[in-house]
Amino acid sequence: MFIPEFVDAGWILPIDEYVRNDAEYDIDDIMPKYLGINKYKDKLYCLPVYGETTIIWYRKDLYDAAGVKPPDTMEDFGMLRNNLTILQKYMA
Numbered sequence: 001m002f003i004p005e006f007v008d009a010g011w012i013l014p015i016d017e018y019v020r021n022d023a024e025y026d027i028d029d030i031m032p033k034y035l036g037i038n039k040y041k042d043k044l045y046c047l048p049v050y051g052e053t054t055i056i057w058y059r060k061d062l063y064d065a066a067g068v069k070p071p072d073t074m075e076d077f078g079m080l081r082n083n084l085t086i087l088q089k090y091m092a
Contacts, residue, residue, distance in 0.1 A: 003038065003039075003046070004040050007040050012045055012046075014044055015044055015045060019044060030048060031051060031053075033051075034051045035048070056073075058070055063080075
């Protein structure tokens, strides 16, 4: 969030070399999305402390009964939840 501003002001330096040279640290253990938000101009400036992945849970049998394809996104999930009466009694 502040990385571009801090880099452009000269307040922080990239850490790529330190991470690459640490034999006990495996950068491949970190999901690419989490690394990406800590990069600026293809250089790594910090490492994530915490990451979270949202998962869509649904009952396949209810979607099958309604004759619709299960959701691919949270937006799809919300639209289907609000518009399919067969699902509404389970989503209260």
